[in-house]
Amino acid sequence: MNLGQFQKWLAVGSGVGIAISGPDLLITVINVRPNGVTILGESTIAGFRDLPASEWGEQYASFLKKLDAGHRAATVLLPRDEMVVRQVSLPGVSDKDLESAIRFEMDSLQPYTEGEAVFDWARIGKSSSILVGIARKETIDGYSDLFAEAGVKVRALTFSAAVIYAALRVYGQPAAGFLTWSGTEAYGESDSKPLFSAQFEDQSPRASTFALSELRLPADTEPSLLEALLPSPKAAPADTDLSRTALPYATALAGVVFQPALSLNLLPKDQRQATSRLRYIPTAVLAGIVLLLTTAAFAYPRYADRRYLALLQSEIQKLEPRAKQAIALDRQTAAIRNRSQVLDDFRRQTKTDLDTVREMSLILKPPAWLNSLQMTREQINVGGEADQAATLLKLLDSSKYFQNSEFTLPLSRSQNSDLFSIRALRRTVTP
Numbered sequence: 001m002n003l004g005q006f007q008k009w010l011a012v013g014s015g016v017g018i019a020i021s022g023p024d025l026l027i028t029v030i031n032v033r034p035n036g037v038t039i040l041g042e043s044t045i046a047g048f049r050d051l052p053a054s055e056w057g058e059q060y061a062s063f064l065k066k067l068d069a070g071h072r073a074a075t076v077l078l079p080r081d082e083m084v085v086r087q088v089s090l091p092g093v094s095d096k097d098l099e100s101a102i103r104f105e106m107d108s109l110q111p112y113t114e115g116e117a118v119f120d121w122a123r124i125g126k127s128s129s130i131l132v133g134i135a136r137k138e139t140i141d142g143y144s145d146l147f148a149e150a151g152v153k154v155r156a157l158t159f160s161a162a163v164i165y166a167a168l169r170v171y172g173q174p175a176a177g178f179l180t181w182s183g184t185e186a187y188g189e190s191d192s193k194p195l196f197s198a199q200f201e202d203q204s205p206r207a208s209t210f211a212l213s214e215l216r217l218p219a220d221t222e223p224s225l226l227e228a229l230l231p232s233p234k235a236a237p238a239d240t241d242l243s244r245t246a247l248p249y250a251t252a253l254a255g256v257v258f259q260p261a262l263s264l265n266l267l268p269k270d271q272r273q274a275t276s277r278l279r280y281i282p283t284a285v286l287a288g289i290v291l292l293l294t295t296a297a298f299a300y301p302r303y304a305d306r307r308y309l310a311l312l313q314s315e316i317q318k319l320e321p322r323a324k325q326a327i328a329l330d331r332q333t334a335a336i337r338n339r340s341q342v343l344d345d346f347r348r349q350t351k352t353d354l355d356t357v358r359e360m361s362l363i364l365k366p367p368a369w370l371n372s373l374q375m376t377r378e379q380i381n382v383g384g385e386a387d388q389a390a391t392l393l394k395l396l397d398s399s400k401y402f403q404n405s406e407f408t409l410p411l412s413r414s415q416n417s418d419l420f421s422i423r424a425l426r427r428t429v430t431p
Contacts, residue, residue: 009034011170016064016074017163017252018152019245020143023047027060027074028248029067032170032256036234040067042245057150073155073273075163075255076147077247078266080185083159084110084134085197088121089404089425091128098123102130110134120264122162124194131195133159133264140266153273156255156265160185160247161197164226166260167250171231179211180226182247187226192216192397195262210411213390216397226250356380356426359401364392367417381408381423389418396424403427 011032019026025045031038043063048056064070086109093101102121109132110117119134140157147154164187168174179188179196181203188196193215200207212221227242230250242249254260265272353375360382364370368386375381380402386392389411396405405424412419 011257013256013258014040014069014072015252015256016069016072017077017248017250017255018074019077019248019251020079021247022079023049025056025060026245026248027063028245028252029064029069029072030233030249030252030256032253037170037231037253039233039236039240039249040069041237042240042248053146053149054151057152060150060152073153075156075158075251076143076154077163077251078135078139078143078157078159080160080183080199082135082139085159085161086110086132086134087124087195088130088132089128090130093128095123098130102132112136118266118268120266122262122264124165124262127194129194131161131165131262131264133162133266135266140268144267144271148271154267155272155274156263157267158251158254158264159266160250161187161195162262162264163247163251163254165189165195165262166257167230167253169261170253170257174229177215177217177221178224178229179208179215179217179221180224180229182226186211186223188212188215188217190215190217206411209390210407213393214406216394352429355429356401359399363395363399368392375426377426379423379425381421383419383421385414385417385419387417389420392420392422396422399427400429401427 011034014029014031017028017030023046025048027043027045029040029042031040041063043060045051045056045059061070064072088102088105088109090098090101098121106117106119110119112134116137117134118137118140119132121130121132123129124131143157144154160182164180164182174189177190179186181187184202185197185199186203186207188211190196196211196215198211198214208223209219212219225243225246227246227249230242230246231253233240233242233249254263356375357373360370360373360380364382364384364386368384370382370384372383373380393405393407396402402424403426405422407420408423409421
């Protein structure tokens with residue numbers, strides 16, 4: 001059984017997705033089974049901000065009751081314009097050290113003062129990229145208080161990039177290399193960029209060109225419809241319109257999966273309400289059976305294992321003096337080798353830096369020019385003007401000196417050229 005089939009058989013449950021769309025709440029309730037998704041119902045609470053919380057809360061409760069889903073806790077999708085979504089590349093950082101690394105980077109990722117922001121993060125698949133969602137604490141507290149006042153049980157406050165990524169993987173991995181729009185937010189995935197999310201003023205061709213450039217996709221790639229990328233429901237009410245409710249549908253899908261591919265939750269842990277735990281009884285029973293079988297399998301050879309371990313310990317004690325001597329020699333050799341490597345690296349630093357600057361000059365040929373250049377051992381940041389700045393990322397990535405280049409600011413246009421700001425990681429070039 002491959003990973004996609006395994007994920008398919010784990011897709012079991014019911015979920016409620018709520019998307020805050022301007023003045024309205026878009027609600028979708030679904031059932032998920034290995035053979036497909038059933039949309040139980042959709043509802044819209046118009047102008048909920050102007051209504052008493054008890055009034056629209058009663059409307060919401062009545063809708064869930066009709067679908068026999070009153071006990072379900074909802075996953076709530078926050079408006080994209082009330083979120084700050086960032087990606088951080090942390091190559092070589094292990095999962096146990098990620099939290100410290102993210103907290104160290106927070107000051108540079110958010111526009112808020114200390115203590116004013118709420119954030120959560122998650123690794124994107126098995127890549128070195130970390131998705132970080134940030135919102136004002138005041139915003140999160142306001143929504144959590146509002147839903148609590150309305151009597152709505154909420155399990156998570158999240159955002160579109162996280163739920164789309166998770167929803168696309170309920171039944172396996174999606175096709176690589178696509179761009180889709182949800183309102184003015186562009187979302188995409190590619191082999192070069194595991195996740196791209198950005199908000200624009202509109203769905204202009206210029207915005208699409210920028211998004212495709214970031215994804216390293218061909219410029220003629222046509223954006224896909226979000227509802228076409230999501231798992232197609234096997235059954236739904238006649239009035240279902242996924243072109244309008246794709247986001248709450250994706251939110252419900254992401255909330256159903258026990259371990260979604262990407263999970264970010266800005267709701268404080270002490271305010272998260274879980275759906276009925278009865279759904280976990282079969283899993284607990286199976287886990288208990290597996291535990292009993294495993295214990296039985298290991299009980300019989302335990303005595304032999306202990307005796308064999310005692311013999312090994314005896315031999316280890318005999319050889320321990322020689323082993324310590326060998327370890328000491330290895331440490332001395334490693335220390336000498338490290339000193340030599342440091343000296344060699346120091347001598348090569350100047351030449352490598354000059355070669356990197358020379359390569360940048362060859363790539364950014366006139367009439368392109370730079371007004372800033374900052375370089376460290378790991379990356380280089382440049383800013384300037386060029387006739388067609390959108391093509392610069394591909395030129396930089398094709399060089400043996402640079403990789404993973406990206407625009408740090410959206411492109412803007414002066415009188416005759418594009419203003420750009422680019423960050424690229426430096427490759428290690430062997431002489």
